[in-house]
Amino acid sequence: MASLEQPIAGKERNHRSVAVPSLAMKEDMGKDFSDSQSQPSWFSPKALLLIFCSINLINYVDRGVIASNGVNGGITTEFKMSNFEDGIISSAFMVGLLLASPVFASLAKSVNPFRLIGAGLSAWCFAAAGCGLSFNFFSMTFCRMVVGIGEASFISLAAPFIDDNAPPAKKSAWLATFYMCIPAGIALGYVYGGLVGSHFGWRYAFFGEAIFMLPFAILGFVMKPLHLKGFASSGPTKEASKVKDGGDIDVGKLPMNGNFVSQRPKKSLSQDQFSRFLKDVKVLLLERVYVVNVLGYIAYNFVIGAYSYWGPKAGYLIYQMNDADLVFGGITVVCGIVGTVAGGYILDCMTCTIPNAFKLLSTATFFGTVFCFSAFCFKNMYVFLVLFSIGEMLVFAIQGPVNYISLHCVKPSMRPIALAMSTVSIHIFGDVPSSPLVGVLQDSINNWRISALILTSGFFVASAVWFTGIFLEATDRFTEDTENPTTTTDNSTTTTPLLGDESAGEA
Numbered sequence: 001m002a003s004l005e006q007p008i009a010g011k012e013r014n015h016r017s018v019a020v021p022s023l024a025m026k027e028d029m030g031k032d033f034s035d036s037q038s039q040p041s042w043f044s045p046k047a048l049l050l051i052f053c054s055i056n057l058i059n060y061v062d063r064g065v066i067a068s069n070g071v072n073g074g075i076t077t078e079f080k081m082s083n084f085e086d087g088i089i090s091s092a093f094m095v096g097l098l099l100a101s102p103v104f105a106s107l108a109k110s111v112n113p114f115r116l117i118g119a120g121l122s123a124w125c126f127a128a129a130g131c132g133l134s135f136n137f138f139s140m141t142f143c144r145m146v147v148g149i150g151e152a153s154f155i156s157l158a159a160p161f162i163d164d165n166a167p168p169a170k171k172s173a174w175l176a177t178f179y180m181c182i183p184a185g186i187a188l189g190y191v192y193g194g195l196v197g198s199h200f201g202w203r204y205a206f207f208g209e210a211i212f213m214l215p216f217a218i219l220g221f222v223m224k225p226l227h228l229k230g231f232a233s234s235g236p237t238k239e240a241s242k243v244k245d246g247g248d249i250d251v252g253k254l255p256m257n258g259n260f261v262s263q264r265p266k267k268s269l270s271q272d273q274f275s276r277f278l279k280d281v282k283v284l285l286l287e288r289v290y291v292v293n294v295l296g297y298i299a300y301n302f303v304i305g306a307y308s309y310w311g312p313k314a315g316y317l318i319y320q321m322n323d324a325d326l327v328f329g330g331i332t333v334v335c336g337i338v339g340t341v342a343g344g345y346i347l348d349c350m351t352c353t354i355p356n357a358f359k360l361l362s363t364a365t366f367f368g369t370v371f372c373f374s375a376f377c378f379k380n381m382y383v384f385l386v387l388f389s390i391g392e393m394l395v396f397a398i399q400g401p402v403n404y405i406s407l408h409c410v411k412p413s414m415r416p417i418a419l420a421m422s423t424v425s426i427h428i429f430g431d432v433p434s435s436p437l438v439g440v441l442q443d444s445i446n447n448w449r450i451s452a453l454i455l456t457s458g459f460f461v462a463s464a465v466w467f468t469g470i471f472l473e474a475t476d477r478f479t480e481d482t483e484n485p486t487t488t489t490d491n492s493t494t495t496t497p498l499l500g501d502e503s504a505g506e507a
Contacts, residue, residue: 045165048226049174052158055121055216056181057188058209059151062128064189065205066090066144071193074202079137092141094432096148097155098424104153105420106277109413113157113228118220120153125210125217132206156420157228163407163415163478164229172352175407176344176400183336183396190329229412229478280417289354289409289474294422296361296465297402298430300395303458305431306438308332310455314448319381331385335392343397347404354409354476357401358469365466368394369459376452395459405469408476 065071067090076086104116127146134140159175166174196205284290312328315321343364350356371391375384403419410418434455442451 045167048165049162049177051216051219052162053178053181055154055213056158056178057185058213058216059124059154060182060185061189061192061212062147062209063093064186064191065193065209066189067186068190068193068197068205071197071202071205074197075140078202079140081137085137089137089140089144092144093148093151094427096145096150097152098148098427100149100152101156101420101423102277102417103273105156105416106273106280108157108228108416109276110273113161113416114220114223114226116153117157118217120150121213121217121220122150123153124150125214128206128210128213132203132210152420155423156416159403159407159419160228160412160415161226163404164226168352170348172347172357172400172404173341173344175403176340176342179399179403180337180340182399183333183340187329187333228416277417280414281421283414284410284418284421287409289469289472290406290418292465292469292472293358293402293405293409294425296365296462296469297422297426299458299462299465300365300398300402301426301430302434303455303462304395306434306455308431309435310438310442310451314452317448318376318452319384321381327385331389331392335389336396339393339396340399342393344400346397347401352404354405354474355470357405358466358472358474360401361398361405361466362463362470364394364397365459365463368392368397369456369463372459373453373456376449376456408478409474411477411480 072086072090075081075089079085081089104120107116124147127143127150130143130146131140134143159178162174162178163171192208193202193205196202196208315328321327343360347357347360350360368391371387371394373391375387375391378384378387406418406422407415438451438455441454442448445451
């Protein structure tokens with residue numbers, strides 16, 4: 001065996017040569033990689049789904065807490081806030097979410113995604129506790145923005161992990177289960193915030209949710225991170241194989257912290273990340289299936305956002321409905337959970353394909369619009385509630401299919417940025433402007449029934465846009481590998497998806 005001081009002959013014109021590592025070094029490399037494949041016995045795909053659903057549930061409990069009377073009333077009274085300032089606090093998280101989502105999605109190409117989630121959830125915990133310690137409107141607003149930043153690390157990375165590890169025949173159902181936590185979490189947040197706020201004070205509601213989230217933040221750091229499909233793991237690469245076989249290697253690609261990195265001149269980190277982000281956005285804009293899917297989602301979210309803000313008030317004024325908040329909240333929670341889960345299972349029964357997902361999106365939204373539109377045409381409150389409930393259940397069935405398309409119409413390495421840009425788009429062009437615009441419409445016509453009917457018509461737009469997606473040439477790109485996968489820089493080893501290659505055989 002050649003000593004470490006002796007150069008290896010061959011290809012001296014193109015490569016600087018180094019010696020073959022000792023046998024002990026080879027064995028250590030193999031041992032490190034084999035150890036990276038192990039996980040605790042309890043850590044299964046279902047356990048992973050449960051972990052992510054729990055995180056998502058706590059995240060949306062926070063949304064319900066800030067809006068609950070037990071917490072919101074205490075904050076507005078103590079800080080002597082106006083309705084305008086109250087509205088800012090409730091939506092301040094969106095600033096951090098929209099700004100940080102693309103950043104975390106881009107960082108996923110160079111930093112292990114599991115570690116990003118751990119870092120983001122840590123920021124979320126500190127920010128939630130900060131809300132409980134806030135002393136005025138501005139400190140509360142700042143903490144709410146940081147909560148959004150923490151959420152951004154999780155929201156665009158969790159779904160790709162679930163998609164990787166879900167059984168092939170249940171991918172849409174697993175995604176739907178994950179997104180079902182949105183209405184369930186908000187409803188639980190109303191109850192939790194009201195109970196804790198009334199018995200212990202509003203600050204303790206924030207302390208409690210921070211404590212609930214803390215174990216998951218720690219879990220992101222202490223567990224061996226999973227390998228996200230489309231990104232190179234830190235295991236042996238071609239260069240490692242050359243070392244193991246005693247061949248020549250390029251010194252410019254020697255291992256550092258378990259990864260092979262090029263020593264060629266590079267741009268600064270910020271320039272590299274920004275240029276990569278712009279390149280990824282351009283790829284997304286050229287993907288017609290993705291663009292059509294997001295355009296339909298924007299129109300859908302435009303209506304949903306205005307419903308959530310103006311629905312109780314419109315229901316109260318049109319039907320003289322007592323406890324309109326409770327009625328609309330109950331309908332949204334029950335129909336949201338049932339509709340979201342049912343939509344995922346139906347797509348699985350149809351066979352998960354992008355054209356089938358578009359068919360389900362268009363059909364469910366169309367008939368949901370018919371029921372919601374018809375509901376506002378009736379003057380009897382009970383007829384309205386029955387028809388509106390059916391319509392809500394149908395329109396909520398889109399959550400699994402719409403995210404399935406975003407995940408499968410792009411290469412695996414593009415999934416985090418695809419979800420991040422979808423989130424940014426549906427908020428900036430959807431629910432953020434919809435509530436003020438409906439307010440302007442109502443001010444001009446002064447008729448809530450007509451305003452509600454005009455708003456509901458937006459669902460028809462979403463259905464029409466998704467209907468065009470059925471005829472697009474769509475390729476499920478989940479099995480494609482990136483041409484030049486980026487190796488993550490996390491020092492920890494990563495493991496392959498929990499189901500591994502065995503899941504492929506179950507399809």
